[in-house]
Amino acid sequence: MKKVLLLLAEGFEEVEALTTVDYLRRMDIIVDICSIHGEKKVRGAHRVVVEADKNLEEVKSIKNYDGLVIPGGLPGATNLRDDGRVIELVQQFNQEGKLIAAICAGPIVLQRAGIIKDKKVTSYPGFDNDLKESQYLEDLVVQDGNIITARGPAVAVYFALKIVEKLVGEDKKEELKKDILLHMVEESYK
Numbered sequence: 001m002k003k004v005l006l007l008l009a010e011g012f013e014e015v016e017a018l019t020t021v022d023y024l025r026r027m028d029i030i031v032d033i034c035s036i037h038g039e040k041k042v043r044g045a046h047r048v049v050v051e052a053d054k055n056l057e058e059v060k061s062i063k064n065y066d067g068l069v070i071p072g073g074l075p076g077a078t079n080l081r082d083d084g085r086v087i088e089l090v091q092q093f094n095q096e097g098k099l100i101a102a103i104c105a106g107p108i109v110l111q112r113a114g115i116i117k118d119k120k121v122t123s124y125p126g127f128d129n130d131l132k133e134s135q136y137l138e139d140l141v142v143q144d145g146n147i148i149t150a151r152g153p154a155v156a157v158y159f160a161l162k163i164v165e166k167l168v169g170e171d172k173k174e175e176l177k178k179d180i181l182l183h184m185v186e187e188s189y190k
Contacts, residue, residue, distance in 0.1 A: 002167045003030040004067040004099070005059065007089075008052055009080045010037060013073030014044040015153040016103045020069055023160035026179065027172050031069075034059060036083055045073040056085055066167055068093045072104020072124060072152065081109045090115060094146065099166055101148040103159050107131055110147065120144040124152045157182065 006021060021031045035042045035052035043049050062068075068090065070080060080086045090113035093100050102110050104124040108131070110116045116134040122142045123131060141150045141162050148166065150159035157180070165173040177183065 001028060001030060002066045003032070003064055004069055004163075004167070005032050005034055005062070005065050005089075006069040006071070007056075007080055007086060008033060008035050008042040008050060008071070009076045009083070009086075010043055011045045011073055011079060012042065012050075012071045012076035013104055013153055014046055014048045014050070016073065016106075016156045016159070017044070017069075017071035018050070019156035020071070020101075020103075020160045020163065023157070023176060023180070024163060024167075027164050027168055027176055029164070029167055032059075032065075036080065036086060045076060056089075059089070062089065062092050062096070062098070065093075065098065067099030067101065067163065069163070070100075070102040070106035070109050072102070072106045074105055077105035077108055080106070081112045087113045097146050099146055099148065099163070101150075101159065101163050103150040103156065104152045107134075107149050110149075116147065119147055121147070121149040122151055123149060 024031050033052045034054050036056045040052045094115040107123040119134050120142050121134040122137050128136045140155045141158050148162050161173050
Protein backbone atom coordinates (compact mmCIF):
# COMPACT_ATOMS: atom_id res chain seq x y z
CA MET A 1 0.00 0.00 0.00
CA LYS A 2 1.32 3.45 -0.95
CA LYS A 3 1.93 6.06 1.73
CA VAL A 4 2.48 9.81 1.59
CA LEU A 5 3.36 12.54 4.04
CA LEU A 6 1.40 15.80 3.77
CA LEU A 7 2.95 18.76 5.58
CA LEU A 8 0.85 21.39 7.34
CA ALA A 9 2.04 24.77 8.59
CA GLU A 10 -0.04 27.59 10.06
CA GLY A 11 -1.78 29.36 7.19
CA PHE A 12 -2.07 26.37 4.83
CA GLU A 13 -4.70 26.43 2.05
CA GLU A 14 -7.49 24.18 3.33
CA VAL A 15 -8.98 23.20 -0.03
CA GLU A 16 -5.62 22.07 -1.39
CA ALA A 17 -4.66 20.07 1.68
CA LEU A 18 -8.00 18.45 2.48
CA THR A 19 -9.02 17.66 -1.09
CA THR A 20 -5.72 15.88 -1.57
CA VAL A 21 -6.00 13.94 1.70
CA ASP A 22 -9.59 12.92 0.98
CA TYR A 23 -9.03 11.79 -2.60
CA LEU A 24 -5.84 9.89 -1.86
CA ARG A 25 -7.44 8.08 1.06
CA ARG A 26 -10.40 7.12 -1.15
CA MET A 27 -7.88 5.23 -3.29
CA ASP A 28 -6.41 3.46 -0.25
CA ILE A 29 -3.28 5.59 -0.21
CA ILE A 30 -2.23 6.15 3.38
CA VAL A 31 -1.79 9.85 4.12
CA ASP A 32 -0.04 11.01 7.26
CA ILE A 33 -1.00 14.62 7.90
CA CYS A 34 2.02 16.14 9.60
CA SER A 35 2.23 19.40 11.54
CA ILE A 36 5.56 21.19 11.53
CA HIS A 37 4.71 23.27 14.62
CA GLY A 38 4.90 20.72 17.45
CA GLU A 39 1.15 20.92 18.02
CA LYS A 40 -1.23 18.68 16.14
CA LYS A 41 -3.91 21.35 15.67
CA VAL A 42 -3.03 23.60 12.76
CA ARG A 43 -5.03 26.66 11.65
CA GLY A 44 -5.45 27.16 7.92
CA ALA A 45 -5.43 30.40 5.96
CA HIS A 46 -9.21 30.66 6.34
CA ARG A 47 -9.28 29.79 10.03
CA VAL A 48 -10.23 26.12 9.58
CA VAL A 49 -8.43 24.09 12.23
CA VAL A 50 -7.21 20.63 11.22
CA GLU A 51 -5.80 18.03 13.57
CA ALA A 52 -2.70 16.41 12.16
CA ASP A 53 -1.92 12.72 12.57
CA LYS A 54 1.60 13.44 13.75
CA ASN A 55 4.21 16.09 14.38
CA LEU A 56 7.31 16.47 12.24
CA GLU A 57 9.48 15.34 15.16
CA GLU A 58 7.79 11.92 14.92
CA VAL A 59 8.99 11.39 11.33
CA LYS A 60 12.28 9.60 11.96
CA SER A 61 12.70 8.19 8.45
CA ILE A 62 11.20 8.58 4.99
CA LYS A 63 11.82 4.91 4.21
CA ASN A 64 8.14 3.95 4.44
CA TYR A 65 6.88 6.91 2.41
CA ASP A 66 6.34 6.97 -1.34
CA GLY A 67 5.67 10.69 -1.59
CA LEU A 68 5.54 14.12 -0.01
CA VAL A 69 2.73 16.66 -0.50
CA ILE A 70 3.07 20.40 0.11
CA PRO A 71 -0.10 22.49 0.05
CA GLY A 72 0.01 26.20 -0.64
CA GLY A 73 -1.68 29.03 1.18
CA LEU A 74 -0.14 31.97 2.92
CA PRO A 75 1.61 32.15 5.22
CA GLY A 76 1.57 28.32 5.18
CA ALA A 77 3.90 27.93 2.21
CA THR A 78 6.36 30.51 3.53
CA ASN A 79 6.30 28.82 6.95
CA LEU A 80 7.23 25.54 5.24
CA ARG A 81 9.85 27.24 3.05
CA ASP A 82 11.53 28.86 6.03
CA ASP A 83 11.79 25.65 8.10
CA GLY A 84 15.15 23.95 7.65
CA ARG A 85 13.74 20.56 8.64
CA VAL A 86 11.20 20.77 5.81
CA ILE A 87 13.88 21.71 3.28
CA GLU A 88 16.01 18.76 4.39
CA LEU A 89 12.99 16.44 4.09
CA VAL A 90 12.23 17.67 0.55
CA GLN A 91 15.86 17.09 -0.42
CA GLN A 92 15.79 13.55 1.02
CA PHE A 93 12.61 12.66 -0.91
CA ASN A 94 14.16 14.04 -4.08
CA GLN A 95 17.49 12.23 -3.60
CA GLU A 96 15.56 8.97 -3.40
CA GLY A 97 13.46 9.82 -6.48
CA LYS A 98 10.24 9.76 -4.47
CA LEU A 99 7.17 11.73 -5.47
CA ILE A 100 7.12 15.39 -4.40
CA ALA A 101 3.91 17.30 -5.08
CA ALA A 102 3.40 21.02 -4.39
CA ILE A 103 0.46 23.25 -5.23
CA CYS A 104 -0.25 26.99 -5.29
CA ALA A 105 2.54 28.78 -3.38
CA GLY A 106 4.00 25.40 -2.35
CA PRO A 107 6.61 25.28 -5.13
CA ILE A 108 8.57 28.02 -3.32
CA VAL A 109 9.52 25.25 -0.88
CA LEU A 110 10.93 23.21 -3.77
CA GLN A 111 12.85 26.27 -4.98
CA ARG A 112 14.40 26.80 -1.53
CA ALA A 113 15.33 23.10 -1.44
CA GLY A 114 17.13 23.53 -4.78
CA ILE A 115 15.35 20.68 -6.54
CA ILE A 116 13.56 22.40 -9.45
CA LYS A 117 16.44 23.98 -11.35
CA ASP A 118 15.64 23.47 -15.06
CA LYS A 119 12.50 21.46 -14.16
CA LYS A 120 9.06 22.19 -15.62
CA VAL A 121 6.85 23.65 -12.88
CA THR A 122 3.79 25.79 -12.27
CA SER A 123 2.34 27.63 -9.29
CA TYR A 124 -0.23 30.19 -8.25
CA PRO A 125 0.05 33.22 -10.57
CA GLY A 126 2.66 35.66 -9.33
CA PHE A 127 4.99 33.09 -7.79
CA ASP A 128 6.71 32.58 -11.14
CA ASN A 129 9.14 35.31 -10.06
CA ASP A 130 10.22 33.08 -7.17
CA LEU A 131 10.79 30.11 -9.49
CA LYS A 132 13.14 31.67 -12.05
CA GLU A 133 15.58 28.75 -12.14
CA SER A 134 12.82 26.43 -13.40
CA GLN A 135 11.02 26.17 -16.71
CA TYR A 136 7.82 27.91 -15.67
CA LEU A 137 4.57 26.86 -17.38
CA GLU A 138 1.05 28.17 -16.97
CA ASP A 139 -0.56 24.71 -17.23
CA LEU A 140 -2.97 23.70 -14.48
CA VAL A 141 -0.89 20.69 -13.39
CA VAL A 142 2.69 19.96 -14.43
CA GLN A 143 4.70 16.79 -13.90
CA ASP A 144 8.43 16.60 -14.51
CA GLY A 145 9.84 13.28 -13.35
CA ASN A 146 9.10 12.80 -9.67
CA ILE A 147 7.83 16.38 -9.20
CA ILE A 148 4.19 17.44 -9.60
CA THR A 149 3.14 21.08 -9.29
CA ALA A 150 -0.25 22.76 -9.70
CA ARG A 151 -1.79 26.25 -9.86
CA GLY A 152 -4.16 26.65 -6.89
CA PRO A 153 -7.36 25.81 -5.01
CA ALA A 154 -9.66 25.29 -8.02
CA VAL A 155 -7.13 22.81 -9.40
CA ALA A 156 -6.89 20.72 -6.21
CA VAL A 157 -9.01 17.93 -7.73
CA TYR A 158 -6.68 17.59 -10.73
CA PHE A 159 -3.62 17.85 -8.50
CA ALA A 160 -4.91 14.94 -6.40
CA LEU A 161 -5.79 12.95 -9.54
CA LYS A 162 -2.24 13.35 -10.86
CA ILE A 163 -0.82 12.13 -7.55
CA VAL A 164 -3.16 9.12 -7.63
CA GLU A 165 -2.12 8.36 -11.20
CA LYS A 166 1.59 8.59 -10.32
CA LEU A 167 1.29 6.40 -7.21
CA VAL A 168 -1.31 3.77 -8.14
CA GLY A 169 -1.90 4.12 -11.88
CA GLU A 170 -4.26 5.36 -14.56
CA ASP A 171 -7.02 2.85 -13.71
CA LYS A 172 -7.25 4.12 -10.12
CA LYS A 173 -7.28 7.70 -11.35
CA GLU A 174 -10.21 6.90 -13.67
CA GLU A 175 -11.99 5.07 -10.84
CA LEU A 176 -11.64 8.13 -8.61
CA LYS A 177 -12.91 10.46 -11.35
CA LYS A 178 -16.00 8.27 -11.69
CA ASP A 179 -16.55 8.01 -7.92
CA ILE A 180 -16.45 11.79 -7.40
CA LEU A 181 -18.69 12.45 -10.44
CA LEU A 182 -16.05 14.56 -12.12
CA HIS A 183 -17.39 13.66 -15.56
CA MET A 184 -20.68 15.42 -14.67
CA VAL A 185 -18.82 18.59 -13.75
CA GLU A 186 -16.61 18.49 -16.83
CA GLU A 187 -19.62 17.95 -19.13
CA SER A 188 -21.52 20.83 -17.53
CA TYR A 189 -18.66 23.29 -17.93
CA LYS A 190 -17.50 22.54 -21.47
